[in-house]
Amino acid sequence: MQEHSSRPVRQRPLLGFSGxxxxxxxxxRRDPAWVAAQRASPKAAVIEIAGDKVATAGPHVQTRSPRESEELVFLGLDHDDRPYFAARAANAEESWRDLRSLAIEGTVPPAELGLLAQARSLINWHMTHGFCANCGVATRMMDGGYRRHCESCGTDHFPRTDPVIIIVVRSARGLLLGRQKIWAPGMYSALAGFMEPGETIENAARREVFEESAIHVGDIHYVMSQPWxxxxxxxxxxxxxxxxxxITVDPVELETARWFGRDELLLMHEERHPDGFKFPTRMAIAHHLILEALQLP
Ligand SMILES: [Zn+2]
Structure with missing residues (x-):
C-alpha cells in the first residue's frame, strides 16, 4: 500500500462538513498519468453534484464508475486507497438531497459529508471559471482539477476559498448574539462576515462586530474552523x-442583537427558553463556539 502523509486528522464529527x-x-495529482491511472482503477468512485444536491443510497453518498471522456475532478484517496472523483450532473433527480439537509440530519458519515463539501465547492468553481479572468479566453482544467490554465496569456487560476470570520463576543453580561430578519423566529447566532483583502483575521472580526453592534473587541482567540x-x-x-x-445594532445587517446570560443560554441549549429563543444546532460552528465560550463540553 502506498504511503501518503497529507491525511487530515479527524475532528469534531458533529460539526457539519468538517470530517x-x-x-x-x-x-x-499534478502528474496527468498518475491521475489517469487512478481514474482507470476498478475501484474508482465518482460523486455527481448538481448545484448543492447529490444522490444518496441509504446513509451513504451514492457513487458510480467513471465514464469515458467525461471531465472529472480528483478528490483524493480514501483509507483503502480508493480514488474518488467529482462530476457535474446537469440536473438533480427528484430523490437527490441538498447538502444543508444532510448536514442537519447527520445521517451521512462525517467523512462523506466533508468530501461532499470539497466536491461541491470544486465543481462550482469549475462551472464559474471556464474563462480566463485576465484575457477572456477559455481555460483548461489541470492538476486533477486544482488549476485552470489559460493557454492564450499563460495565467494559472486556482480554486478559491472565501474566509468568513464568525465570533462569539463575551463580557460580564454574557455572550453577544444577533439575529437576521430572515432567520427562523427566536433564532440567535454568533456575528459573522466576510474578510476583506488586506485584513488580518483579528481585524476583520473587530470590524464586523463593531459595524453590526458598536461593541469594541479586545483579545481574540481562535477556536476552530468549518468548510461551508x-x-x-x-x-x-x-x-x-x-x-x-x-449595543447599537446596524439595521442593515441585523434585526437585533443582545447579551445573553449563562442561565438563559443553558435554557436555549436545552430548547426550553420561555420566549422560544434558540441558537443553531451542532452542525453549525456557532453552536460549538457558544458551548466553548460557556466552557461546556
Ligand atoms: Zn488568459
Missing part, C-alpha cells in the same frame, strides 16, 4: 472579549 478524511495526494460549501466559504470560529457593553 473530511480524504488524502488529496497533492504531490501526485455554499459555494466555497471557510468559517473561522473565534471567541472575543468585549471592551464595552452598550
Amino acid at each position: 473530511n478524511e480524504i488524502d488529496r495526494a497533492a504531490n501526485h 460549501p455554499f459555494p466555497s466559504s471557510l468559517m473561522i470560529g473565534l471567541i472575543g472579549e468585549a471592551e464595552d457593553d452598550a
